[in-house]
Amino acid sequence: MEATQYPAHWEADVVLADGGTAHVRPIRPADADRLRAFYSRLSAESIYFRYFGPRPKLSDREVAFFTNVDYVDRVALIATIGTEMVAVVRYDRVDPAEAEVAFLVEDAHQGRGVASVMLEHLAATARERGIETFIADVLPANMRMMGVLRQVGYTAQSRFADGVVRMTLDLTPTETSAEVTASREHRAEARSIARLLTPGSVAVIGASREPGGVGQTVLRNLLAADFTGPVYPVHREVRAVAGVRAYPSVKDIDGEVDLAVLAVPADSVIDVVKECAEKGVRGLVVVSSGFGETGQEGRARQDELARIARAYGLRVVGPNCLGIANTDPSVRLNATLAATVPGRGRVGFFSQSGALGTALLQRVAQRGIGISSFVSAGNRADVSGNDLLQYWEEDEATEVILLYLESLGNPRKFTRLARRISRRKPIVVVKSGGTTQGVPIGHSASALRLQDSALSSLFEQAGVIRVDDLIQLFDVGQLLACQPLPAGPRVGLVSNSDALGLLAVDACVSAELEPRPPVNLGATAGAAEFGTALAGVLADPDVDAAVVIYMPPIPGDSRSVAAELVRVSREAGKPVLATFEGQLGMPPELRTDPGALPARGSVPSYAAPEEAVRALAHVVRYAVWRKQPPGAPPELDHLDTEAARAIVETALAVDPATREPQAEGEEPAGLRTGPPERTGAGPVEIDATELLACYGLTVWPSEVVATPDEAVAAAERLGWPVVLKAADPEAAKRAGTVRLGLTSAAAVRHAYADLAGQLGADVVLAVQRMAPQPAVPTVVNVLEDPAFGPVVSFGLGEVTARLLRDRGFRLAPLTGEDAAGLVRSVRAAPLLFGEYGYPPVAVGALEELLVRVGRLANDLPEVSRLDLDPVLVGESEVLVLGARAVLRSPEGPRRDGGPRRLA
Secondary structure, three states, X not given: OOHHHOOHHHOEEEEOOOOOEEEEEEOOHHHHHHHHHHHHOOXXXXXXXXXXXXXXXXXXXXXXXXXXXXXXXXXXXXXXXXXXXXXXXXXXXXXXXXXXXXXXXXXXXXXXXXXXXXXXXXXXXXXXXXXXXXXXXXXOOOHHHHHHHHHXXXXXXXXXXXXXXXXXXXOXXXXXXXXXXXXXXXXXXXXXXXXXXXXXXXXXXXXXXXOOOHHXXXXXXXXXXXXXOOEEEEOOOOOEEOOEEOEOOHHHOOOOOOEEEEOOOHHHHHHHHHHHHHHOOOEEEEOOOOOHHHOHHHHHHHHXXXXXXXXXXXXXXXXXXOEEEEOOOOOOEEEEOOOOOOOEEEEEEEEOOOXXXXXXXXXXXXXXXXXXXXXXXXXXOOOOHHHHHHHHHHOOOOOEEEEEOOEEOOHHHHHHHHHHHOOOOOEEEEOOOOOOOOXXXXXXXXXXXXXXXXXXXXXXXXOOEEXXXXXXXXXXXXXXXXXXOXXXXXXXXXXXXXXXXXXXXXXXXXXXXXXXXXXXXXXXOOHHHHHHHHHHHHHOOOOOEEEEEEOXXXXXXXXXXXXXXXXXXXXXXXXXXXXXXXXXXXOHHHOOOOOOOOOOOOOOEOOOHHHHHHHHHHHHHHHHHHHOOOOOOOOXXXXXXXXXXXXXXXXXXXXXXXXXXXXXXXXXXXXXXXXXXXXXXXXXXXXXXHHHXXXXXXXXXXXXXXXXXXXXXXXXXXXXXXXXXXXXXXXXOOOOOEEXXXXXXXXXXXHHHHHHHXXXXXXXXXXXXXXXOOEEEEEEEEXXXXXXXXXXXXXXXXXXXXXXXXXXXXXXXXXXXXXXXXXXOOOOHHHHXXXXXXXXXXXXXXXXXXXXXXXXXXXXXXXXXXXXXXXXXXXXXXXXXXXXXXXXXXXXXXXXXXXXXXX
């Protein structure tokens, strides 16, 4: 049986518990020799636990049986590192919904989390094949296997009989199993990055004697930073580089090598990666260019680099990157092309751009902001911003995270991680243009075509502080690194310039902050005056933060003023920002210790009051978000998910070409048991009335008509008064395609003739009972984005709101807080709350509708698009007047769904 008979998503690269990597895939007949070699390396105890007795070797018949499976009733997954098989897990169906499970892990790789991650993948494949329960017979002494089965998070039961423990696992995903998976993913990915950033030794491969060469530059920077471990130059011809003994290959190095920096031509990288794997190197930084940034051929080379490195258990930073740095005094790592790396601080900094990385580090250093660690991912073939988020969440030395992103490799995972991490550590992201290396920010290639405002909405949902440029990135970063979060938007102002004080007031108003009248001290004010005024402002209970403007026309005793500002701010517990003589960043005068890098209590300085206020406004919004409860998708009544799935399956069982259903009982080719194989065929458009009913939502009844007589008859059945409107969703968006308040047959006939004349004689119209008035028309949509997953959007249905694209977005599923934020995120939201002459409407009912729609979108990945248009929000209820859904069979699981895998 060929490998193409199993779905492509059954293969995955995974991160193990110790930070190494492995490749998981179904077993194939060609793996016979690999299985024999694997079995030969097993201990007698491992074999005994698996087969309940001695079995020195596998017979040819057993090997053939184990490697030939049907990928339906019998499935086996293997884990490989390099070319060797290190583990196998399998199930054999014994009943339509039950299968026996067993696994074997090579002794040398036990304890690395191989079994748990493989069990996750096997459970996912089993559920796809209709299996609901795993059973396993385990010897009582095999505590390791019982631990794996119990700790996976599924509902487990066990009983002892006939000398074995029979364990039963319910494979239905639970909140506990999801938490276990996320926790294991977090620890594994954090450790994989820790291995890169805390190496005990570094080899620089391609370090030549050529002055200014890439390899020699990295080598000299490592030496200049006084890296705490040995550094090994590698060059095939020279004996020493920069005064350090060189080796012809990494395999010739006497000691262990934890990290290798590759500065060799692109076409040599793959061979060097294999040499590193043989040496036992644990991580790679590829500064070489000539990969994805050069076009299709380079992209193929880059994909091969990632595949080979992961297959051999290595994480890769790059290619085409600046490198990595760690300022920890116990490490002192500068494996970058940048000679200037900021000193020790509390900011973790990720830059996707290699070329821009040097300039960014210089700006950080100029501002006096210290960093904990820095990673430039370049083309991001493997290590991404998501990996660094996992690491920095656990890193006690990192309190603020700055990200310069050109793309989001796995946006849904980014949002999930950021939403959790932002509760403890602020994340600041600068937007950027497109790139060939992933999903460009603001330019998703899916049908959603996420606008810039849409991406901002999704960041807002996750608590991410999104800024417009690099200046703002550092403006906000330095404030977060040194000052506490504000309790609210009320800003006190202390200034020695009337004009600058008024500019600060205007800036506060524009940023939706609440300025207090400025305290103007005059041009000659000194340290005592500034200290007294600032202390008074900060003591005011109606002040949450203070901005100090010190711009004396004549140079004065600035050091004394600065020391007083620092002293008062440290005692207040409220954030203080300054425009201090136009200095930018963290000048020594404004640091708690002038001779050291800025610590908590240092006062950040900005070139102008407007920049200080702008940074403060970002932090105020973040502080408000952080105060809100994290929330969880609420429990909902009147749900029938199984009925909804049945509706979807029935619709997708129709042949897209003929729209004829398959014969009753017919199974897709290659399957004998379980649900139909989803091939990506479609799309299929349906009326969503029945689907919404499964989620407790009712669509206001309507009937499609083709003649005036049919229209009158429909009106009689539905009840007067009625509405006559275009039935085609696109035609319905045009102005003037609805006739309201029809109370008689004559009125219906006249309206029909009028619309037929406007839209054409073959127009298809719909009759609907008139909805209660007054009400505000709104529009709710769901789109299944390939990168972000299900996204719920909301806006008002008025023509002007549509034209201005005044819409909000949130990732599904929605919490109650998400739904409330979504409603209030659109600029026209005041119309829902009784402003501008509109009566207040049932916003609570609207929010519940959004939560239910989000639940539907999250449960049913087959719903490619769902349009509720219009949704009338009245004074006491919400009415859905129209609902259409587009269904499509997904080609695989969502990018952040299912078992753990590297994107």
